[in-house]
Amino acid sequence: MADYDSDSSEGEFEETNVLLGYASKEADDEDIISRLGGRPDWLDPEKPPSAALARCKVCSDMMVQLLQLNGELPEKFPGHERRLHVFGCRRSNCRRRDGTVRVLRGVRVFKQEAPNPAKEEKKEQPKAEEAKPVALGDALFGASSFGRGGSANPFGGGGGTGSANPFAKPSEPEEKEEEKPKPQEVSTAGLTKSFAETLALNVPPAQPPPPPEPWPTEDKMPKPYPTLFLADADYETLDPKPTNVPANARVEAADAEEPSAIDREAFESSMDAAFQKFADRLAQNPEQVIRYEYAGTPLLYSKTDAIGKKLASGRGIPGCANCGGRRTFEVQLTPQAIVELEGDDMSLDGMEWGTIIVGVCERDCRPRDTELGQAGYLEEWAGVQWEELAKE
Ligand SMILES: [Zn+2]
Numbered sequence: 001m002a003d004y005d006s007d008s009s010e011g012e013f014e015e016t017n018v019l020l021g022y023a024s025k026e027a028d029d030e031d032i033i034s035r036l037g038g039r040p041d042w043l044d045p046e047k048p049p050s051a052a053l054a055r056c057k058v059c060s061d062m063m064v065q066l067l068q069l070n071g072e073l074p075e076k077f078p079g080h081e082r083r084l085h086v087f088g089c090r091r092s093n094c095r096r097r098d099g100t101v102r103v104l105r106g107v108r109v110f111k112q113e114a115p116n117p118a119k120e121e122k123k124e125q126p127k128a129e130e131a132k133p134v135a136l137g138d139a140l141f142g143a144s145s146f147g148r149g150g151s152a153n154p155f156g157g158g159g160g161t162g163s164a165n166p167f168a169k170p171s172e173p174e175e176k177e178e179e180k181p182k183p184q185e186v187s188t189a190g191l192t193k194s195f196a197e198t199l200a201l202n203v204p205p206a207q208p209p210p211p212p213e214p215w216p217t218e219d220k221m222p223k224p225y226p227t228l229f230l231a232d233a234d235y236e237t238l239d240p241k242p243t244n245v246p247a248n249a250r251v252e253a254a255d256a257e258e259p260s261a262i263d264r265e266a267f268e269s270s271m272d273a274a275f276q277k278f279a280d281r282l283a284q285n286p287e288q289v290i291r292y293e294y295a296g297t298p299l300l301y302s303k304t305d306a307i308g309k310k311l312a313s314g315r316g317i318p319g320c321a322n323c324g325g326r327r328t329f330e331v332q333l334t335p336q337a338i339v340e341l342e343g344d345d346m347s348l349d350g351m352e353w354g355t356i357i358v359g360v361c362e363r364d365c366r367p368r369d370t371e372l373g374q375a376g377y378l379e380e381w382a383g384v385q386w387e388e389l390a391k392e
């Protein structure tokens with residue numbers, strides 16, 4: 001991340017590595033993939049993910065799309081088409097509950113490069129001076145670089161390369177679920193097993209693929225939010241000496257539960273500090289609807305809620321259940337996205353999150369049952385920081 005806290009360039013606007021996305025009703029280019037709302041536009045329209053992946057985990061109803069993002073990172077994942085879809089449940093009964101916001105990563109790998117961890121490490125080091133990927137904004141906020149049809153494979157067949165990849169090995173047989181390896185067994189196994197296999201033992205067992213389920217017809221789906229294209233993006237610029245702009249984040253008066261008297265003071269001051277920072281940052285570019293920085297740091301809405309504690313303590317985002325690798329931050333939605341999505345519908349009971357933080361597999365792995373050249377879908381991590389209820 002840029003050193004935006006420094007006073008070294010007082011009076012100058014400083015640019016950070018966070019790419020801000022802005023919504024607009026119209027787009028010059030109809031092929032813009034990234035958008036708020038609307039219906040999902042899958043990598044391969046013939047092969048949508050199982051509808052089970054877009055069901056609310058509380059009420060089991062179908063959810064609606066909040067964000068669709070063209071996630072192609074040609075420098076980091078050459079030969080990968082990637083797309084993120086964030087879904088939310090529209091039912092008011094489901095508000096503020098776990099599993100009512102879910103994120104899917106669509107991936108189609110045309111040619112898999114052999115992983116080279118050493119090279120990866122080196123690349124991470126000089127991050128501060130690393131040039132921003134010039135084409136990133138174009139990739140995210142423009143049309144797919146993979147061509148309009150999407151069916152044409154710009155990388156050729158590339159068949160055999162996948163087998164050489166230790167990360168692409170098929171899933172372990174069923175028995176693995178029954179006998180959970182103890183830590184001791186893991187280290188013994190490490191002697192004979194490959195690095196990737198050993199690593200895979202240290203993460204939760206692979207999530208079973210969801211039951212294949214066709215998508216309901218449109219009349220059986222909840223009403224989607226309107227489509228707002230993410231046609232414009234800019235790297236965030238910050239005034240090093242911000243004036244105390246009133247927070248534009250939505251804080252509504254409500255009957256909040258009082259924290260216990262003992263830790264109330266500490267709770268309030270830390271809550272206020274994190275929230276104030278959040279509100280101040282957003283107020284400098286109030287129209288931003290998403291904040292994008294692959295492998296960057298999310299801007300926390302709170303450090304005291306479940307997600308804030310997890311991320312602030314460095315325990316971080318849970319690992320990828322498909323490949324056993326780590327997950328990393330990629331994008332977050334801001335409260336302005338709610339304003340854009342709900343538009344004229346503000347009279348209705350609206351969404352109540354402060355931010356949705358998306359964490360993705362840092363290897364951009366593909367599902368174990370998906371072959372090279374085919375589109376597959378994996379559930380990724382969505383951390384929802386619910387809107388704080390203002391205290392009376
Ligand atoms: Zn629900």
Ligand SMILES: [Zn+2]
Pocket residue numbers: 320321322323324325361362363364365366
């Ligand atoms: Zn993975």
